[in-house]
Amino acid sequence: MNTIRIAIFTAGAVGLAAAGYWWNQDRQGSSVTGEPLAQVVVPSSLTPIAERGRIAFEANCAQCHGTNSSGRDGIAPPLVHKIYEPNHHGDIAFTLAVRHGVRAHHWQFGDMPPIEGVGDETVAEITAYIRELQRANGIN
Structure with missing residues (x-):
């Protein structure tokens, strides 16, 4: 009985970890764009x-x-x-x-x-x- 519980717990933990990994990969893939984060006013001349x-x-x-x-x-x-x-x-x-x-x-x-x-x-x-x-x- 204990062996079955450990197997179920382990499978659940692995499943959660895999889901978290894939969710994070998908999230990173859609949000990591390299686009500018701020609008910067550039002075007309620099020293x-x-x-x-x-x-x-x-x-x-x-x-x-x-x-x-x-x-x-x-x-x-x-x-x-x-x-x-x-x-x-x-x-x-x-x-x-x-x-x-x-x-x-x-x-x-x-x-x-x-x-x-x-x-x-x-x-x-x-x-x-x-x-x-x-x-x-x-x-x-």
Whole structure:
């Protein structure tokens, strides 16, 4: 009798796990689109440092964080967002994120890995670009 109960319980647990897996796969397949998560107003001109940052951002960050840091659905958050305003995430936070990666804490995108080959000077230029985008979008 106990063996039958264990078999039924095990089969039920496996069935629930399989259903959860397939439901999650279906849900991810329909919601992970990579579409922008934010509408970003781009300033008509950038300072020279921010323009260098824009070029570096496009080469190193846009694949995940989207064009003009608008984020990508299911992939990475927009950096033009109040969470990343300077009084919450100072400029050093961007440097540390690139150097060491970041554990997921504000968003459900998973951890960000370190970004190899991007030095501190380049991160400073990228940060200047992000800050100019933020200001153009009312994030100070």
